[in-house]
Amino acid sequence: MSGIAAVDVIRAKRDGHALSDAQIDWVVDAYTKGVVADEQMSALAMAILLRGMSPAEIARWTAAMIASGERLDLSAVSRPTADKHSTGGVGDKITLPLTPLVAACGVAVPQLSGRGLGHTGGTLDKLESIPGWRARLSNQEFLAQLQDVGGVICAAGEGLAPADRKLYALRDVTGTVEAIPLIASSIMSKKIAEGTGALVLDVKVGSGAFMKDLEQARELARTMVRLGKDSGVTTVALLTDMSTPLGLAVGNANEVAESVEVLAGGGPSDVVELTLALAREMLAAAGVDADPEKVLASGAAMDSWKAMIRAQGGDPDAALPTAAHTEVLRAESAGVVTTMDAYGIGVAAWRLGAGRARKEDPVSFGAGVQLKVKPGDRVAAGDVLLELRTDDASRIEAARADAAAAIKIGTAAPASAGLLLDRIA
Template sequence: MSEFAAVDVIRAKRDGAALSDAQIDWVVDAYTRGEVADEQMSALAMAILLRGMTPAEIARWTAAMIASGERLDLSAVTRPTADKHSTGGVGDKITLPLTPLVAACGAAVPQLSGRGLGHTGGTLDKLESIPGWRASISNDEFKRQLQDIGAVICAAGDGLAPADRKLYALRDVTGTVEAIPLIASSIMSKKIAEGTGALVLDVKVGSGAFMKDLETARELARTMVRLGQDSGVNTIALLTDMSTPLGLAVGNALEVTESVEVLAGGGPSDVVELTVALAREMLTAAGIDADPAKVLESGAAMDTWRAMISAQGGDPDAPLPVARENEVLRAATDGIVSSVDAYGIGVAAWRLGAGRARKEDPVSFGAGVLLKVKPGDEVRAGDVLLELRADDPLRIPAARATAAEAVVIGAERPTSTNLVLDRIA
């Protein structure tokens, strides 16, 4: 007979009380084991969303999530370890060029990534557009690749923070995704359990991000940095703009192509800028003195990319999937592009088949949006603003309507904004 009852824990948080360490330990463990039902954890998650948690509660909740599974021991890896986590955005393919770049600078990057849901893309979906590449590898393969190549991007194993996997799926269908204590503990439980020594958080802000305003993003960043530092992980956060899509490609294979362009010394300036900025932070946090901009120019990061893809069964030279249907959207008037709304473009890509509405849905690897303009560009009536790509032509009309609203043409040049908005350490 348990000393706790789920309903008592729910009532306590519903009424604004701070949960005790024992209550938190019990409810996370009991939920993982199936003793606490989904509907009870749903009620508790909603109470946490509405009532919040103290820093001590969040720290204990995160520790309980970590304790629900295994912790990876990376002590045998001779390079300093550094990882990055993004809170998710539109066109956010930064993990793809960043991981081999930081590895080429001398770090080991144990990048556990996820899949896309809704308007935000997932790193694993992007990489799975490469023929043969596999997301799931064993812990032994993970450590060996980390030592030999310095770069791994893969799915988290079933043994890592299993409480988070159950709770994450529940939050998605109960309107509690936005709860900062639950976001912070979800991200940090996995990152601490993976065993990295340094962590850089890319907290997105804007229409295409979960955090729409700067203050909420700062609160989340501070919470996660504190959790990391208290657990012995050298953690810093950059707040970065997600009001406009990153780069020009939104969609799985399209973003892989753009990432390879960056590794080859080209690619859109904003993708290069953010990749190098995050690489600098990761290397500094890991205690490595290297200039990632020079390493990117040298081509060494491309060599690491090829080795990383090949090690997980992928063919870095194989042609990527191309969608069967292609339609362009043209400017109706002369003017200046005043904004390209990240959320609208993300929804358009999702409607074209690049994303999924439910975790079990398949994705179309070739589908997505190719932008031909960015804010500040001058256009003439009839100029192509973007391309819509889909395997199913029936998906195009709804995506076209959404994409058309996302690109706004005005008379005045918009004020430029910084890509990196703030740094929290």
């Protein structure tokens, strides 16, 4: 017997005390094994949200989450490894063009991704809109593809940080998602356990992100960079704007199509800018000297993409799903688009069927929003602002209201801080 009781750990944090290493090790292990009940971990998560954790507590909590499962060994992969993690946003399809681009530059990218929940999209949902593509790979398949193709985007295996999988689901239904110690340890336990040598974090800031506030985002970024470095992973974070959706496509198949445009040398300028910025950071962190802009222009990243999709059973040339119903939203007055709120557009896409309310819900691959304008664009009365796409026409009315409320038209172009807000290393 450990002599530690869950209620004592909860009380300690509730009253603002630091948890001991022994308390943290015990409670994470006991929760993973079902000894600590969900209601007890819910209470502890809320106490952590309200009281916070010291850097030493967060480091120990992260280590305990990693220790709950297996660690992948990527030492057999002949190239240096680097990964990217985004804290999630609206239209954030960057993993799709970025992974094959960095792989084409000579770095192996072990990208373990997730599914969408609420207004933010999930990389696996997007890729599953490609006919035949599968998200689940065995560890052997994962390593073989990393070696042969150079890039893998797949679901994390059951054995990787199981404590996190259990706690993540609990946080989502108990109002504790925003706790910085729990966000940082959740992300970093999985990324450290996957065995990557370098990690670039894309910490989103703005209405469409978890972090609405720049200072909060900086705190999260610093916490994660410190956790990575302490575990021997070269880690850097970029803080990027998520007040406006990324690109023009929001929704699963929509975003795949836009990613392929980028790989073909086109696509929206903001998606290209962020893809290249993150690629440069990943290459620098992995110690590889290559110019991602030249590699993108050469078509090598597109070759990489097709090889990655084929390796996981997908057909990169197959037609993508399309929605049964399309309806447009038009400008009621002339002027300049001053605001296109990422959260509102994300909720509209979710209402159309692109996202899920509960993790077991299905998604509609063709559903989503296709933007026709961005902030700063001039419009005339009657111009199309966006398209709403869905397989269920009854969803359009509510989505239209959210989309309309997200767009503001004024007389002057909005001031912009740009896409890249800060860098923390």
